[in-house]
Amino acid sequence: MNIVVDMIIWVAYLVSLYFSVFLILVYVDYKDLFKKEMSETSIPLEPFISVIIPAYNEEKNIRKTIDSALSLDYPSDKIEIIVVNHGSTDNTGKIIESYGTRVRALYLTRTSTDRKATAMNKALKIAGGDFFACLDADSFVHPLTLRKMLALYYKENDPELAIVTPAMKVAEPKNLLQKVQWLEYLVIILIARVTSRMDSLYVAPGPFSLYRTEIIRKLGGFDEQNITEDQEIAYRIQLHHYKIKHCFDGYVYTTAPDEMKAFYLQRRRWYLGSIMCLYQYKSLVANKRYGDFGMMQMTKSTVGFILSVVGVLIVAYLLLLPFFTELKNLFLVHFNILPYLMNYEFKITFLNFLQADFRKGFIILFLFTIGAYLFQQAHRNANEKMTRFGIIPLIPYFAYYYLIKSIILLLSMIEFSRGKKVRW
């Protein structure tokens, strides 16, 4: 094998191993605490809350979303539901009207440059809540989640705590793609819980993150230029040394894409947004003033992007090269594969076994063990069974789901570098 490729693979393995080991160390440190930790549902005060639901052509889901906000366990005179009809051309408007005075409807016309952040900022101007939550129109919040999040605000008792993020689960996964995402989201919940302990959260998910209104207003609201405003606001909060905490059992259910194209588009937006945010906030990378967030999280995110891309390229190299060699060989024998099939011998000897690269294999084994351990712990953390949807979703999850994600990431990076050239 090419020595350069070999070196790159070594570095990639060791760096991945380092970050995985670090994550496990932090997790093990808090494991006992996590076991005992319980979210309160009783709170000393019931502040006024605004729930903002931005909607653009959401006639399919909007009713369920509004209903879930209305059934939140909270006194109805202490909560307002602001539904923003952001220039919908379908029946969304009519559905909102049908709720009468139970919701505050806000009608906006939509221009081509408008994003969700535009709607959020307009709603933020009229919102009366001390805290406000954003609830995407494809998501449904658990009735107790608001109380649990507020309880966390009171428990932390820190005026600098600006965002409490929810634990997101996939709503009613039906097909394989959704079930695989269900598994992924559970792992994200555990990682967010660990990351929250290090004050290193870098995303405030669109479905029901609870913001302290005063701080968000002071920082100028959401960035209307950014395609992932929920990441940008989190980075901005971190930049100004405000805090973000994760409510590990404040559940929100979100509709995951059920087919590859929608999945690809969603992920591409996320990853492109992540790359842009990371680029925008690059001064925080390895910045000591930002503690673990700067030194570990930002570095990890940056290196993570590079590692994913390197990973895809290595897999491509390792798969495509033999593929082309085989193709050339078949061409030489005029694609007559009959003799090969008829005299096919499958023998595994001890010598075959010894041929494997044990040095790298050992590291891969460790990485896989760490991944499997986190996976198992994540299920325990979210009170879910690993085989809730059978064994089948586990196969793509462990075999190639992350490879697909990395490929989308690679495409997003290409997009990003091309976009930058255009702007320059």
Place this chain on the structure above:
Amino acid sequence: MVSADVRGGEKPSFRKISKDKYVIAGIITFLIFFLGLTLGFILEDHRYSLIEEVNNEQEVKYLSLQLQYLYLNSFSNDNNCAVLSTTLKETIKDLSESLSKVVSYEEEKKISEKRKEIVMRRYIIDNLRYWLLAEQSREKCHLNIVPIIYFYATDCPSCPNQGTILSYYKKIFGDKVLVFPINLDLREGEPMIEIVMSQYNVTKYPTIVVDNTKYEGVVDKEEMNSIICTSLRDSPECLSK
């Protein structure tokens, strides 16, 4: 662009750096790395002793074969030809199977240079003496086999193509086609290579020698078929074409 921290001032107290964890994670990572390396070395040693074992086995088989040949020669008894033929084919099959694996290690640079040279040289010597024995037995016992010497080198881009075609016919004809690959990279270290090369006046590679006829450059599928079929007598694989 990113605006500066609105609040400025010193680093807030909640911004901690878990230095101890950074260091411990680094130590654990390197421990795993070195454990993997050590394991790799131990297994490499094991692998080498396994190769030695294969070589010794090969040696005994060769001695037996040589003795059989000598025996046949001394008593001119053709009745034992069948045994010789079977042993020859089996041994050569073993040789190509076990030692080609050994060769693939060298290609991936998994054993040291010194060991590599010894194993490779050994492989070439084995191939040459089996080829000689095959040619002699073929004449003596009228065996229906085609011994092919295949000269190649590592820095030759078209050699893998010849290799593919040879192994294709090996698949079709099985034991009847005996390929003896000679890697010319080692001709500095092994004088036998030079001797065979000068006998057939081999100047370029890939070159194959069948029935004392030299074919230079890549012999393609059709040509190879006719070469083999001219040499073989009444092979069903040839008649069906």
